[in-house]
Amino acid sequence: MAEAMQTDQALPVGSKGKLSSGWWGMLALIATEASLFGYLLFAYFYLASQTEQHWPPDGLPNLLVPCLNTLILLASSISIWASERCIKRNRLRWSFALMAITFALGVRFVVIQLNEWSKKTYDMTTNLYGSLYFTITGFHLLHVIVGLIIVMMLLLWIALGYFDDRRHAAITIGGLYWQFVNAVWLFEFTSLYLLPYLY
């Protein structure tokens, strides 16, 4: 019994990185959110496989801007990862700067995506494809906006000097969420933009 009762061991206190409950909670949240997007894409493929309509209705999607936008998101994945790395090494300014870049890239993605939306010749109610396209990308855009609010708060908290190399669980957890949102986009991009070229 004594073997597990090493009571003289010093333990970290409070929210420390991946030991914090928040990290585990975020993993579970991501599991459920990933399922949500999984079901959305199931709905898309189910309806696409059953449809008699032309799919997508206005022909194959133009890939240039969406590809660019995907690259922007991927860049933001790198910047937020680097931001966390910097805070781990106590480079607060660098961390702040990289978080700010993440924010700017995220905003850029949203702007481009809204612009893409406005160029579509159909909307949510025009046809079945439109309903799916705007719902699926809309769900993602909403997640990006939530992610941007999180990134904004992280920026603020870094600026307020809340975090250093010892305590920065919020950045670890928020960063994980951002990476998840970007990963979702890769699935959506593949399903909505790339796969139509294959069938």
Next chain:
Amino acid sequence: MKDSAFRFCNRAAVKCAFILIALTAAPVSAALAENGIAPLNYFLHSYGPASTPAMYLGWVLVALLLIILAVITLLLIRAVFRKRSSEETLIIKGEAQGMRWIYIGTAISTGILFSLAIYSLVTLNIIARPAQPPALTLTVTGYDWWWKVEYEDDDPARRFVTANEIHIPVGQAVLVKLKSADVIHAFWAPALAGKTQMIPGLINQKWLQADTEGVYRGQCTQYCGVQHAHMGLEIVAQNTADFRKWQDAQRKTAAMVSAFDVDAGRNLFLDRCAGCHTIRGTGAVGAHAPDLTHLKSRRLIAAGRLTNTPEHLAEWITHAQELKPGARMPSMALTAAEISGLSAFLSTLN
């Protein structure tokens, strides 16, 4: 000590067994005693190759599962009441003991379940398609809350439409295409075949066959709105000659009988009913309600709600919303003269 434990055990066992037997036996016998046989049952009788194998499967399952239930119940009762040796009660037995129960029990259950799975898949395969290709194809469309029945034929002139009563030739497989005009319904004539949903935007197919002449009851079994309870139909299985005769009669347009009250009734019909109902050969071509060209020939009216007598018909026309609240058919406010005229006209629709 021993005696009292046994008596307790026996008493409990008898009690449980009694409850079980009473629960099963009383309603079965009562149900059978009342009015002969439940017309929608599929467990005591079935009359065609699409349903009989499923009924046998049901018998085997019920018998087997009742035996399993009895065995497990007895084990449970014995486990509860069995006499314990008077060992030291404070010692608590270890966890490892008793795994044999799980091994043996699970092994037997697995064996039974796999056999049942195979048996049911074999049965599924048997009833999946008829032995001979179907001799007759008809399309049934579910409406809130009645059935449109279209008899197909290569010759468009020989096609015809009727409602709520399907006639089929005995001993022949019939292909039924299932459609819906509004919400999801399910077509079910249990004595002849299992149910299949009628889903808007889809055409499902099923087949059925009656090996005995007779009238078989059908019913919608997917909740489809307030009058789901009163969405019945009948399938009349006839010998080939009678069936042909019926088909020929159905293909005809309505007979033009002329008499004073019939004419009045016809005019009233054209004025008040033709928006929804069709009577072929007249100006009534409504498509929202049952085709009434040969109304008089049907056994039931209002999708199985009432038997087809002149009194019921008049009652249905004037009090539809009381007989089927919420149905699309309105209660018509008619004078006595109008009712008798309408009845006279409708009674000509042989």
Next chain:
Amino acid sequence: MSNASQSTPGLNLTRVPDVGSAPIGSAAEIRLAQLWETAPGWRGWLSTVDHKEIGIRYLVTAFIFLLMGGTEALIMRLQLARPDQTLLTPEQYSQLFTMHGITMIFLYSAPMLSGFSNYLWPLMLGSRDMAFPRLNAISYWFFLFAGIFLYASFPLGQAPNAGWFDYVPFAGLDYNTGPNIDVYALGMVLLGISTTVGSINFIVTLFRTRAPGMSINRVPIIVWGTFTASVANVFAIPSVSLVFFLLWLDRQTGTHFFDVVNGGKPMLWQHLFWMFGHPWVYAVVLPAMGIVSEALPTFCRRPLVGYSAVALSTMATMLLGFGVWIHHMFATGLPALALSFFGAASMVISIPSAVAVFAWIATIWLGRPVFKTPFLYFAGFVFLFVVGGLSGVMTAAVPLDFQLNETYFVVAHLHYVLIGINVFPVVGGIYYWFPKFFGRMMNETLGKWSFWVMFIGFNLGFFPMHLSGLLGMPRRIYTYAPNMGWNTVNMITTLGSFIFAAGILIFLANVFISLKRGAIAHSNPWDAPTLEWAIPSPPPAYNFTVIPFVASRHPLWEDRLDEGSGRSILDKGYLLMEGRETIGTTPLDAKPDIILKMPGDSYAPFLLALSTSLAFAGLLLHWRDFTALMSLACTLSLTAWMWPSKALVQCVPDINQDKGAAHG
């Protein structure tokens, strides 16, 4: 003020936790009570995050929903007692059966089990609270508000009326124009939030806040039921939330997901609904089976036979449960090959259930049963479980299911599952844990009466439903003709259901009488083996004066178990009293690896749940500005909630405070 200065040492980034003992009445114990107790009055009522308080609220609220759903059922049974009755209009009947289903399946069965788990988990796992106390509070508030939301249109005669599985296109705008379906759709999304955050909380609690030494193979068996259900919820709830949201979009914005004219597919609804629906069935029975696996051995005076087998079978059931949703759709015209696969899978899923049944019977057989009321409920449950399981095998046989589907046979089956496998263990569980909840025993005489009346009434009421199903009675018909052969069975069913209801009333009377006059219970009145029985009844706010060290599955039976196992230490352990704290341990071996700072009471959960629910109400009523305002309020309360707190060491403490701590 003094509190704050005292808690400053807790802001150290690392420390060696103090070990000691804190008997009741000692200075340490008094300090713990001060730290953990909720403020009295309405402030404490709205802001508490105490898992015990929340657990009791869940139980009481869910039980009220059970009574409401039960009343709806009794009214329907009166209508069906005899043929051609006109007690209810068809529309009233539709609303009643829909609300009965929604209430029992969503507002009673799962929340009831959440109540047990919320109350019991920290006590069984040796923790001072759940991993996320505020999340726990908000999951209750969301549940309560979603329940109110779902019932909001009931008094207006506009309740949901399309059955609890709400098939389109009947639930679409073309056939259902009222607000009823929108209420159902939005209410389900709201309830989904509650269930999801609750499930996340259980998962993290299991992995992170067990007492030191409680390795993963030593957790009480009930935990596996709720854990499995929670994992399933995490993956399944999004499906139902999404499908209801899509329906709401179709109805309110004119999208075409289920719109047949524009290429939408009603079958999409059935797939997404049952992909959720079938795992959900297991989510509402596995934790209840866990109650039995947990409590039955106490009354058999021996450990459960086959702990690992039962835990694994629980998880296997759920895993298979994700692959059998098609068996709700056998009659939709799918190809025979697909039906064969899902039919066979639906039979295979009975195998893990067989493991559990034989484990229970073996436990009784090899034990020495103590004939107390909870034992009666659990033994009775085993019988009902077998009936429900076997009728499930019949519905898994595809060709037979073509007949059984949508008849009263299925109604009988699902009531044996939901009442037999949920209500009986739940009532038995209340008899069992009532002394822990309230410090008083429930009356045994009334208890035995309640069991026998419930058991006989239930079987009398629901067994004949199998027969009405075999005699062809479809479900969801508001009346039937006298010549269908269903008169006697329906009369018996109605009689039985009222007898069953009388049993529930006896139980309820027993609860009220025992609350006032029950014999005072000591900490372990049943001589049970698990940690919750090591602390006083009712438990103090902080649960454990010291975090126990656990060395076996049955810490309180170790002296008497004939197999030598480790010895747990319950009276000496981590004190953890520099603010609200508990120990975090590694997921598998439960070795301490962090001191978790627990949040204090907070209004944020109540406010966030309220503003979210009001935003949903705004969506329902088309009040755009109001919805926007409430969404803003959500964002603000969420930001406030997430704001890194120095007291919880979510951010680095100030240098000044560090110095202060060093000096102090």
